[in-house]
Amino acid sequence: MSARDRVLYRVRRALTGRPEAALPAVIAPEERDPEEAFALFRTRLEAAGARVARLDSLEEARGFLAEAESGLQSAWAGAGVPEALRPRLPLAEPERARLGVSLALAGVAETGSVVLTAREGRRGQLLVPRHLVWLFAGDLFGSLLEALRRLRGGGVSALALHSGPSKSADIGQIMVKGVHGPGELWVGVLTFDSVGLEASDRSVNLEERLKGLTGRVLTTKENQTLTVVGLSKPGNTLYLALANGKKEGLPVKYVKKAVELIEAGISPQGPKELGEAVAKALGLKGPPKAGYLWAILHALGYV
Amino acid sequence: MALRDYPRRAAELIEQRPEVRESVTRAALHFDRNRARAYAEAPAEAWRTYAKGVKDHLLSRLADYLEAAEARLTENGVRVHWAEGPEDVHRVLGEIVRAHGVRRAVKAKSMLSEELGVNAFLEAQGVEVYETDLGEFIIQLAGEPPSHIVGPAIHKSLAEIRRLFAERLGTPPDASPEALAAAARAFLREKFLTAELGISGANFLVAETGTVVLVENEGNIRLSTSLPRVHVALVGIEKLLPRFEDLAVFLQLLARAATGQPIGTFVSLIDGPRREGETDGPEEVHVVLVDNGRTAALADLEASEVLRCIRCGACLNACPVYRQTGGHPFGFVYSGPIGEVLAPALLGPGEAYPLYHASTLCGACAEVCPVKIPIPKLLLTWRHRAAEEGLLLPMEKAMVRAYAEAVVRPRAYRLASKAMRAFPGALESERLPLVRAWTRLRSGLRPSPRPFHELWEEIKDEREG
Ligand code: SF4
Numbered sequence: 001m002s003a004r005d006r007v008l009y010r011v012r013r014a015l016t017g018r019p020e021a022a023l024p025a026v027i028a029p030e031e032r033d034p035e036e037a038f039a040l041f042r043t044r045l046e047a048a049g050a051r052v053a054r055l056d057s058l059e060e061a062r063g064f065l066a067e068a069e070s071g072l073q074s075a076w077a078g079a080g081v082p083e084a085l086r087p088r089l090p091l092a093e094p095e096r097a098r099l100g101v102s103l104a105l106a107g108v109a110e111t112g113s114v115v116l117t118a119r120e121g122r123r124g125q126l127l128v129p130r131h132l133v134w135l136f137a138g139d140l141f142g143s144l145l146e147a148l149r150r151l152r153g154g155g156v157s158a159l160a161l162h163s164g165p166s167k168s169a170d171i172g173q174i175m176v177k178g179v180h181g182p183g184e185l186w187v188g189v190l191t192f193d194s195v196g197l198e199a200s201d202r203s204v205n206l207e208e209r210l211k212g213l214t215g216r217v218l219t220t221k222e223n224q225t226l227t228v229v230g231l232s233k234p235g236n237t238l239y240l241a242l243a244n245g246k247k248e249g250l251p252v253k254y255v256k257k258a259v260e261l262i263e264a265g266i267s268p269q270g271p272k273e274l275g276e277a278v279a280k281a282l283g284l285k286g287p288p289k290a291g292y293l294w295a296i297l298h299a300l301g302y303v
Numbered sequence: 304m305a306l307r308d309y310p311r312r313a314a315e316l317i318e319q320r321p322e323v324r325e326s327v328t329r330a331a332l333h334f335d336r337n338r339a340r341a342y343a344e345a346p347a348e349a350w351r352t353y354a355k356g357v358k359d360h361l362l363s364r365l366a367d368y369l370e371a372a373e374a375r376l377t378e379n380g381v382r383v384h385w386a387e388g389p390e391d392v393h394r395v396l397g398e399i400v401r402a403h404g405v406r407r408a409v410k411a412k413s414m415l416s417e418e419l420g421v422n423a424f425l426e427a428q429g430v431e432v433y434e435t436d437l438g439e440f441i442i443q444l445a446g447e448p449p450s451h452i453v454g455p456a457i458h459k460s461l462a463e464i465r466r467l468f469a470e471r472l473g474t475p476p477d478a479s480p481e482a483l484a485a486a487a488r489a490f491l492r493e494k495f496l497t498a499e500l501g502i503s504g505a506n507f508l509v510a511e512t513g514t515v516v517l518v519e520n521e522g523n524i525r526l527s528t529s530l531p532r533v534h535v536a537l538v539g540i541e542k543l544l545p546r547f548e549d550l551a552v553f554l555q556l557l558a559r560a561a562t563g564q565p566i567g568t569f570v571s572l573i574d575g576p577r578r579e580g581e582t583d584g585p586e587e588v589h590v591v592l593v594d595n596g597r598t599a600a601l602a603d604l605e606a607s608e609v610l611r612c613i614r615c616g617a618c619l620n621a622c623p624v625y626r627q628t629g630g631h632p633f634g635f636v637y638s639g640p641i642g643e644v645l646a647p648a649l650l651g652p653g654e655a656y657p658l659y660h661a662s663t664l665c666g667a668c669a670e671v672c673p674v675k676i677p678i679p680k681l682l683l684t685w686r687h688r689a690a691e692e693g694l695l696l697p698m699e700k701a702m703v704r705a706y707a708e709a710v711v712r713p714r715a716y717r718l719a720s721k722a723m724r725a726f727p728g729a730l731e732s733e734r735l736p737l738v739r740a741w742t743r744l745r746s747g748l749r750p751s752p753r754p755f756h757e758l759w760e761e762i763k764d765e766r767e768g
Binding site: 002007012014015023026029048079112113125126127145148149153157158162164165168171172173180229 | 364492496529545564574576
């Protein structure tokens with residue numbers, strides 16, 4: 001018998017004849033409207049020693065970034081940070097960078113947390129002394145439960161909730177910041193375009209806008225969540241991670257054709273119609289991954 | 304360290320090192336005040352009832368959940384190992400050390416690893432082991448075991464830590480706490496960047512998704528589980544949670560109970576090794592599911608309530624006995640109220656004697672416990688069982704017998720209590736050896752101005768009226 005068998009055997013023997021205790025239903029969290037959620041989010045994070053700003057325009061966001069950069073020599077940025085919000089400082093490896101800039105998958109008001117994905121690179125979230133995290137206001141959840149439901153199985157190796165600067169009171173009960181992780185946490189909440197910056201800016205070429213979606217969590221019309229993993233190197237395929245951990249590749253030519261059709265004046269009512277139109281135009285047999293296609297076009301601001 | 308010597312060690316500590324009592328009391332009361340405020344701000348009662356229910360359900364179906372967790376972990380690319388005790392864990396670690404040529408390991412705080420003697424084992428294999436939680440790092444430098452589940456170094460004063468760091472890290476003798484922390488950070492940063500192995504425990508393991516969940520305030524756990532090539536998580540089999548959604552309450556309740564925060568500063572939700580498209584993270588993740596006495600506790604219906612424990616330390620902070628000494632005199636990995644009931648459940652009442660006597664039964668621990676473990680009731684159970692097994696000292700036996708004789712004779716009892724009230728000084732007399740033994744380390748005994756049976760009559764009348 002292996003250790004596994006012996007442990008499981010002992011557990012089963014210990015429980016023989018013991019009735020199953022009922023599993024309590026999950027407790028429904030308090031509902032919060034977006035204003036309340038933001039106020040609580042800010043209160044919690046500030047109490048933990050973080051800086052929080054509500055940014056209503058790209059200019060304001062750039063100003064916040066410039067303030068975070070001032071006096072520093074180098075920065076690191078996560079893969080999903082939109083071009084317009086990446087640091088202007090020379091880039092450096094996380095070991096040397098003084099500032100790290102990340103894009104949060106979500107925010108949680110109840111606990112004052114930003115949720116970060118390993119896809120962005122974990123070192124940059126941890127080794128820098130100052131960490132600036134962008135959060136799209138639309139990704140802020142009132143409760144931890146709602147955020148967990150949305151983030152579950154995002155297809156990455158790890159998620160992390162950061163709820164303030166690194167701290168410790170292990171030395172004589174005196175609070176010290178920046179013990180191992182970043183000693184400063186700056187959170188910029190972007191209210192001006194919850195859909196994505198370049199993503200909906202039609203003057204930027206489509207490929208760049210698709211790249212700008214990297215790291216974003218999208219929801220299909222059927223309420224399925226998916227994470228945009230990124231564009232393949234030659235730029236032919238947009239990779240998506242599904243909630244069940246599977247990966248999907250969406251051919252970019254479908255997206256291009258859909259955009260073309262919409263710009264030419266069709267206005268599809270839903271994924272099915274859009275899929276059929278694209279299939280017809282490209283001479284495909286069946287409708288092409290219409291649900292994902294719809295979610296992408298939605299993020300790009302077309303539907 | 305024999306647990307039996309707890310009373311002697313506690314007495315020596317209080318007499319010889321009064322500063323420990325001071326540091327521990329201050330820190331524990333600070334934690335407890337924060338907990339009380341944090342409970343008051345949240346639906347703590349509803350959460351505690353829910354958390355107890357979830358753990359009770361989990362334990363009642365533990366085998367199924369363990370199998371489910373194993374299946375999810377394996378799907379996620381995690382290598383799962385099982386361990387009955389320290390030897391199995393050592394074997395797994397030994398294999399990993401050899402396969403990866405590990406020379407250096409960084410450790411995130413894990414009480415289970417203390418149970419299993421992980422550091423000593425790895426060091427014997429020629430591996431350098433660094434505790435990276437600041438408190439753990441301090442006690443590792445000092446060569447001591449942790450004194451508290453959450454704040455392992457709470458017994459150490461700033462002055463002591465200054466001396467220790469000056470000696471070991473070359474900091475100035477009057478360095479500020481910030482400077483001391485910076486020195487530790489610089490020293491350990493290099494270890495994080497070069498270690499091949501990261502070892503952690505787990506606060507929770509979600510059976511439904513195979514997610515290993517870790518909570519901390521410093522960032523050292525995220526670093527230990529992100530930078531080295533290999534991450535090994537040691538997980539007690541009772542650490543499981545059925546559903547991913549259960550984390551919503553457990554993460555908040557744990558933080559509020561432990562330190563009064565709304566949530567730990569850093570929460571890691573680990574679903575496996577680095578995936579395609581990710582630029583860092585470990586190449587291998589191992590989870591070791593550890594029994595080490597837990598199945599024996601599970602088999603004992605009453606004692607098994609201790610398996611709900613989420614190691615928040617709130618019962619330690621609330622305990623007037625723990626606060627006099629901190630954890631060291633207990634001589635067991637877990638100290639304070641939870642240690643007093645875990646020790647007999649994991650080691651048996653004989654081995655654990657007399658830890659379950661280190662309590663006034665005031666009930667403060669049960670009042671704060673986030674998973675409602677009835678610690679005072681369990682203490683009584685163990686005392687009762689110990690008495691049945693003949694584990695009482697002869698002197699205790701004689702005293703209990705004398706008391707029993709007196710209480711069943713109301714007249715004699717009242718006479719004795721009247722006499723005491725008439726000569727209150729008698730109980731402070733240094734001439735009585737029993738009194739001397741008591742007052743050597745405690746304030747004097749003073750009879751209550753009115754006897755309990757009188758007070759009781761009043762209370763009863765009030766309640767009934
Ligand atoms: S027994 Fe309860 S209060 Fe004590 S450490 Fe465990 S969970 Fe916390």
